[in-house]
Amino acid sequence: MPKPLSTHAPAKVNLTLHVLGRRPDGYHELESLVAFAGTGDTLRLEPGSSLALTVDGPTAAAAGAGPDNLVLRAARLLAARVDGLRVGAFHLTKRLPVAAGIGGGSSDAAAALRLLAELNGLPVTDPSVLEAARLTGADVPVCLDPRARMMRGAGERVGPTLNLPPLHAILVNPRVSVETPAVFKALGLAPGQNLTGAAHPVVDGEGLGDFLAELASARNDLEPAARALHPLIGTTLALMRGTSGCRVARMSGSGATVFGLYEGAADAQRAAEALRDARPEWWVEATELR
Numbered sequence: 001m002p003k004p005l006s007t008h009a010p011a012k013v014n015l016t017l018h019v020l021g022r023r024p025d026g027y028h029e030l031e032s033l034v035a036f037a038g039t040g041d042t043l044r045l046e047p048g049s050s051l052a053l054t055v056d057g058p059t060a061a062a063a064g065a066g067p068d069n070l071v072l073r074a075a076r077l078l079a080a081r082v083d084g085l086r087v088g089a090f091h092l093t094k095r096l097p098v099a100a101g102i103g104g105g106s107s108d109a110a111a112a113l114r115l116l117a118e119l120n121g122l123p124v125t126d127p128s129v130l131e132a133a134r135l136t137g138a139d140v141p142v143c144l145d146p147r148a149r150m151m152r153g154a155g156e157r158v159g160p161t162l163n164l165p166p167l168h169a170i171l172v173n174p175r176v177s178v179e180t181p182a183v184f185k186a187l188g189l190a191p192g193q194n195l196t197g198a199a200h201p202v203v204d205g206e207g208l209g210d211f212l213a214e215l216a217s218a219r220n221d222l223e224p225a226a227r228a229l230h231p232l233i234g235t236t237l238a239l240m241r242g243t244s245g246c247r248v249a250r251m252s253g254s255g256a257t258v259f260g261l262y263e264g265a266a267d268a269q270r271a272a273e274a275l276r277d278a279r280p281e282w283w284v285e286a287t288e289l290r
Helices: 070-079 104-119 127-136 180-187 208-216 223-229 232-241 265-278
Strands: 005-014 018-022 028-048 052-056 087-093 149-153 167-173 246-251 258-262 283-289
Touching: 005 104, 005 167, 028 104, 028 167, 070 087, 070 104, 070 127, 087 104, 104 127, 167 232, 167 265, 180 223, 208 246, 223 232, 223 246, 232 246, 232 258, 232 265, 258 265, 265 283
Parallel strands: 052 087
Antiparallel strands: 005 028, 018 028, 028 087, 028 149, 028 283, 167 258, 167 283, 246 258
C-alpha cells in the first residue's frame, strides 16, 4: 500500500486585481498579480479504494466536508478524465477563513489535484489535471503551482513564475464572509462593457523599494464594490494603513481579507501584534509572500 501523501495549501493573495471589462459570455476579464503566503491549510491523502474527505482545524465548520467541498469536486473531475485513477481518503486541516478572498478553497482543490497527480505519476501540467483545475474554479489553475505569477482572463490564463523580492506581509480578515458573485454584481458591468484605468505595472525582477512603488500605483477594482457591501473592509484597511512601516495596504480578491506589505519581517510582526491587540476577534497573520 502506498504511503500517505501530504501537501501545503497556501493562501492566495491578489496583490493587484484590474478588471478590464465584462466579456459577452458574462465572465469578467481580469489581470491580477498573484502571490502565495506561508500560512495556509494542510491536505493529506491516504491512498484507498474510494474518495472520502474529513476536515478539522479552526475553520473546519465553515468549510464543511460534504460533496460540494472543492477538494472532492476537483478529485471527481480528475477521476472522470483519467481511467483507473488511484484515489483515497483526504484529510484537510483548515486554518484559512472561508469566503475570504484568499483562495482557500481553490488552494485546497489544487492541493488535491497535486496529490492525486503524484499518486498516479502524472505531472501537474498533464492536460487532464489542467482541465480538472479549470472546471473546478477560476482560481484553481493558478494555485496548482503556488508561486507568484500573473493570471488573466477569468483565471484560465496563467503566466510564468515571476521573480518577486521577499515580501513581508500581514493578512487580516475581520471575520466577514464575502460572496464573490455579489461583489461582481455590485461592480455593475454589463456584458461587453469595459472599465478604463491605468495599465498594469511591470513588476518582475525589481528590488523591494522599486517593487513596492510600482505596486502602490496598481489597484483592486473590486475593492470599492466590496467596501460598499461590507464597510468593515474599509475600517480594516484604515487600521492597517495606520500601522508603522506599512507601505501598501489593499484588499485581496473579492474580500474581505486585506493585506499590508512592510519592508522588514519585524515591522510586519509588530503591525500584526498591534492589530491583534486592537481587534482580538479578527484573524490576523504575519507571513511572507512569494
